[in-house]
Amino acid sequence: MAVGLNPPAKLAPVQGIELGIAEAGIRYSNRADLVVLSLCEGSTCAAVFTKNKCCAAPVTLARDHLAAASVRALVINSGNANAVTGETGMRNAEQSCAMVAQAMGVDASQVLPFSTGVIGEQLNMSAMTSGIPQAVANLDVDNWLSAAEALMTTDTIAKAVSTTVTLAGKPVTITGMAKGSGMICPNMATMLAYVATDAALPQALLQECLHRGVDDSFNRITVDGDTSTNDALVLMATGKSGFELKDLESEVGQQFYNALERVLVELATAIVRDAEGATKFVRIDVRHAERVDDAKAIAFSIAHSPLVKTALFASDPNWGRILMALGKADVSALEMSRVNIQIGDVALIVKGEPATTYHEALGKQVFSQAEIGITIDLGLGAASFHVWTSDLSHDYVSINADYRS
C-alpha cells in the first residue's frame, strides 16, 4: 500500500535513550501496544502538541509535566486515544505516569503520557497496570524498531529513521520514529513522533530546533485535512555524544539542523506515503507568492480538495480541478494572467491559459506515476511553500468506514 516506502533500515541507537515494549492488550491481544522510553539524567526535551481544542487527557497532562519538571520517561500506548474521557481519563493518564515513575524510580511529573487510537473510550487500566512493568523490564537502547511497530494503528508499515553526522569531530546520531496515516492535517505535529539525539542542546535551543523543524516537515503534510486530538512530537537530546550545540546559526549548528530536518521530513513524508488508502505521493509547490501565507493557503487548498485527490487516484489529468482549488483559496493578490502551472516537467498553464504545448497524453503520463509534483508559480513575489499529500481512493473510504469494526 505505502507509496515508495520501505521498512526502516537499521536504526542507530541514541546513547542515553532506552525503549521498552509490552503486549499490554489495551485493545487487541497478541500485539505490542505499549512503549516506555527512558531518558538519561541531564537530557533536555521539547515537544509540540495538537492545536485541536478538544485535546486528549494525556496531551493536557504531558504539556503540564513538560513545563514543570525535567523529563525522564515517556509512556505511549496505541489502541485507545484517552480523548473525550473526562475526569476519569485524566486520572488514568496520571495513574499511568505514576506507575512508570514507580517502576523507574523517578517522579510522576517527570513522565509524559501519550495515547493514540479510538476516541471516547476509557483506557484499559488493567492492561496498563500489567504492561508498564513489562515494558520497563525490557528497556534497551536497540528497541527503536519494535517501539515504532508498537505505535502503529492504521499504519501499514513502521516508520523510523536514523542519521549520523560528524559535528566538531564527533559522531552525532539522530533517530526518530512516528506513527500516523489518517486524521492527518498538521497544526503542530499531527500524529505521534519521537526524535532523539545524543547531541547536547540547552532547552531553549532544542525548542527552537523543534519549532523550525516542525514548520519544515510535519506542518507541511496532509492526508485528509483532519487534525487529531492526540498529536504530539517530542524532541529529546541526551548529550551522550559529547557534542554540545550552542548556536543554531553557526556552521555546525546549520549542519545539525539540516540533519534533524532530514529526519523530520523523512518521518513526515513516511506518514503521507503510508496515508490511508494512498496510491499516490504528491508534492505541491507554490512559488513566487506575495506572502508565505498565500502560498500556504493555495498549497493546502489543492492538497485538501477531494476532487483533485480523486483525479490523482484515477491518474486522470483533470487539471481544471487544480485551477478550481487554486481559485477557491482566499488569496486576493492572485492574478490568473500571471499564473504558470507545471505537473511534473510538463507545462500546463502559461500566464493563466492552457499551454499550447500541452496535450492530454503528456498529462496522463505524469498523473500515472506513483510520485507526482505539481508546481504553481503565482508570478507575484518571493514567497513560497510546499506540502506533501496523498490521493483519495476507494481504500481510504473502506479503511475509514470499517476502522472500528
Added chain:
Amino acid sequence: MAVGLNPPAKLAPVQGIELGIAEAGIRYSNRADLVVLSLCEGSTCAAVFTKNKCCAAPVTLARDHLAAASVRALVINSGNANAVTGETGMRNAEQSCAMVAQAMGVDASQVLPFSTGVIGEQLNMSAMTSGIPQAVANLDVDNWLSAAEALMTTDTIAKAVSTTVTLAGKPVTITGMAKGSGMICPNMATMLAYVATDAALPQALLQECLHRGVDDSFNRITVDGDTSTNDALVLMATGKSGFELKDLESEVGQQFYNALERVLVELATAIVRDAEGATKFVRIDVRHAERVDDAKAIAFSIAHSPLVKTALFASDPNWGRILMALGKADVSALEMSRVNIQIGDVALIVKGEPATTYHEALGKQVFSQAEIGITIDLGLGAASFHVWTSDLSHDYVSINADYRS
C-alpha cells in the same frame, strides 16, 4: 441514489418567463444541453456568482452585463464550463450572447451567459450556433422541468420547485430550478440556480431578497468543500402577478420572503440529497455560540471532515470524529466542559463528557437512518448556524475518478 428526493412535482409557470431547450450536442449527443430563458420587458433581475478567483468567462461576462443593462435573456449550457479558456473563451461567451440577442431582438448586453461542465476546454461553438435558434424557437412558459433536465451534469435527478402564495389578495408564484451535485461548497451560490417570481420587486429589494435568501440556503450546503468556477444563482421578478413588493419588513414582505426561502432551501437541499455518491442527508446544527462565525466554523469543520463523512457512510456512530472536527475548528471561545451534543434525539455528550445514558446501540440506530441530525450546543451565547451535507462513499470516489472517462 438521491436521498429522500423525488422528481419535481408539477411546476407552476411564472408569467413573463419563457424557457427554450435544445439538444445542441455540446459534449454529448441526444441529450438536451442548452437552455434559453427569456424575461419580459420590465422584469428585474439579481444574481450572485462564485467567489472562486479562477472564475469562468461566462461568470465575468454575466456580472458585467447585469451591471450594464436590464436583463432580457439567459443562455445556459451544460457539458462545458468555459473556464480557464482565456481570450477565446471570453469571445465565445460574447458570441453566445450576441446570437441569443439576434434571435430574440434584444441587445447582447441584455443577455447573461452561464456554463457548467468540464473546465479547460473551449466551448463547441458550432453546437451553440445551431442550438441557440432551436432553443429560442421553442420558448414556452411551461418548460421549467425540461430546462432543469438540460442543466444536469453528474446530477441523478432534475431539481426544481414551485410555490404559490396569496399576497395582498393576489396569487404570487415562485418557481426555481438548480443543478449541482459535486464541487459543492458555498461561497455565494455554488452551482447554477434560477428562481423567478411574478411579483414585482424593484432592483434593490430583489438584491436584498437574494442575499438574505442565499445566506439562508445555498451558503449552508456542502458536499465536498470544493467551490466551482462557474456557480451562479439568478433571481428574477416579472411583476406579472400584479403584486408589487415594496418593503421586505412588512407583513406581506415577510410572507413573500418566507415563500422564497422555502424555494431556495428546497433547491439547495435537493443538491445535497443528490450529492455525488450520497447515501445520507445530514443537518448539523450548532447552537448557543458566542458569534455566528464560530457556529459556522464548527458546522463546516464537521461537515467537511472526511472522517466524519466516512463514519456516516458506514452508519458507524464513531462520534470521536465529531469531537475531533469540533476541536479542530479554530474557535478560541470553545470550552469543552460546556458542550452538549445530540445525534438525532440521543444525548451523546453532556458538559463535555460522554452521556451516562449513551450506548452504542442508540448511536447505531441514529446513524443507520438516511436522514441524520447532529446538534452541537456550545453553551456560550445566543448565536447559531446550521449546514446541510452528505456522506463520503465509495460512489463519490468512483464518480469523481471516472467523471471524464
